[in-house]
Amino acid sequence: MSTENRLNDIKKYEVVVKRLEDRGVILEDIAQIALDLQIKYLPNLTFEFCLEHVKKVVMKREVQNAILTGLELDILAEKGLLSEPLSTMLLSDYGLYGIDEVLALAIVNVYGSIGFTNFGYVDKTKPGIIGKLDKEGKAKDRCNTFLDDIVGAIAAAAASSIAHRFA
Ligand code: MG
Numbered sequence: 001m002s003t004e005n006r007l008n009d010i011k012k013y014e015v016v017v018k019r020l021e022d023r024g025v026i027l028e029d030i031a032q033i034a035l036d037l038q039i040k041y042l043p044n045l046t047f048e049f050c051l052e053h054v055k056k057v058v059m060k061r062e063v064q065n066a067i068l069t070g071l072e073l074d075i076l077a078e079k080g081l082l083s084e085p086l087s088t089m090l091l092s093d094y095g096l097y098g099i100d101e102v103l104a105l106a107i108v109n110v111y112g113s114i115g116f117t118n119f120g121y122v123d124k125t126k127p128g129i130i131g132k133l134d135k136e137g138k139a140k141d142r143c144n145t146f147l148d149d150i151v152g153a154i155a156a157a158a159a160s161s162i163a164h165r166f167a
Helices: 003-007 010-022 027-038 047-058 061-078 086-091 099-111 113-125 129-136 147-166
Strands: none
Touching (some): 027 047, 027 113, 047 061, 061 099, 099 147, 129 147
C-alpha cells in the first residue's frame, strides 16, 4: 500500500460528502472558493481542477475525522444534547470559544504554511457559501459554529494543494 493510500479513506469519503450535503454544503461550493483564491495567481485555472483538489483533500483520513467531529458537535448543539457551558457557546457561536478554528487547522495543517494564510483570509472575508453559513448559523435553531470553519479550511487546503502543484 502506498503512503498516499494509507492517508486516504475512500469508504469514509462517501459518508463525509453526504454529511456535508445534509448540512447544506456541496463540494462544488468549496471548489468555487478555492478557485477564487487561486485564480489571481493562476489565470488558466479551471473549476474542474479545483473540484478535483477539493475531493483530494476530503479523501484524507485526518481531514475526514476533523469534519465528522465538527459536524457532530454542531448537530448535537442544535438538538440540545450538549451540557453547559459548551451548549450556549456553540449555539451562540461565541467569539472566544476558538476551538472551531483549532479543529479546522487540523485540515489546513496537511498542506503547510500556504494553507494557514489562505485559511486566515477566508475566515476574515467569508466568501460564497461561508458567508451564507455564517448568516444561517445566527438563527436560534441552527448551529454552524464548526461547519463554516471546516468549509473554509477545506477550501484553503485545496487552494494550497493547487498552489503546490504549480510551484
Ligand atoms: Mg466558526
